[in-house]
Amino acid sequence: MTQILPFPTDRHAEVHLLLPWYVTGQLDALETAFVAEHLAECGACRADLVQERHLADAVARDTGETGDSWAAMAARLDATSSVSVATDVPRRRTRDPLRAVRRAVMRPRTLRWVVAAQFVAVLALGAQTLTQRYDARPGAYHVLGDAGAARSGNVLAMFRPETSEAAFRGALQASGARLVDGPTASGAYVLAVxxxxxxxxxxxxxxxxxxxxxEQAPAK
Structure with missing residues (x-):
């Protein structure tokens, strides 16, 4: 009888894949809570989060310039394609249909759209794989009380293990924070600040x- 061995999950890899969507607020409440709780206990992933936020800011600033660059590149490709078509004098009729297809595909205009189609296909495949992977995530990842609590809280906080209940309440009152959920399995609290x-x-x-x-995900 064949024995199926379960493969261990790497929480760091899981969180690293989700960080771009976490930064842009595109995760649902449970995924947001999963990432936030891991960040509470992992300094390396918090450092990755800082880098992701810097990258997101840079992408937002460069969006206009990138659009202009793509438009200019597309115009150059179209011009090159027009010149190629105008100066291409066939010397003989091709008898190889595969060669004709290859030549058509390698023309600048066609090649641009082939590359764009491949890029879109890769993005779609990646999104589908990521969705399937996280839809199948076990229930153990649902570490917070419920989706509503994760959505209403906006800060994940941790306190020293020796903090008394009075000191805990005092910290919340001094800052005006309100307890929403917790503690989680790692000792973190979801607060509304x-x-x-x-x-x-x-x-x-x-x-x-x-x-x-x-990072707040939009309500679904």
Whole structure:
């Protein structure tokens, strides 16, 4: 009898794949909570998050320039294609249909659209694979109470293990934060924090070891 051995999952790899969508707020509530909880306990992935945010900012700034560059490149390809067609004098009729197809595909205009079609196909295949992979993710990843709690909270916070209940309540009251859910399996709490000033006050509390904003996914 053939024995099927389960392959261990790499949480770092899972989170790394989701970070671009996490930064742009395109994950659902459960995926957002999964990434946020891992970030609470993994410094390496938090460093990756900073890089992803820098990259997202750079892409946003360069969008206009990229569009102009693509338009200019397309115009040059069209011009090159026109010259090629005008100066191409056939010396003999081709008898090889495969050679004719190859020549047609390698013309600049056709090649541009072939490359674009391949690029779109790769993106579609990647999206389908990612969707199937995370739709099949086991229930153990649903670490927070429910999707509504993950959506209403906006900060994932961790406190020193020796923090007393009174000190915990004091930190929330001083910053104006409200407890939404937690603790999670790793000891993190989902909080509703009213603005950046309140988040800064929470981070200054001696009992708070981490307070990281949760990227909000659109409600579905």
């Amino acid at each position: 009213p603005g950046n000033a309140a988040l800064a006050r929470l981070r200054r509390d001696a009992d708070v070891t981490m307070a990281e904003p949760i």
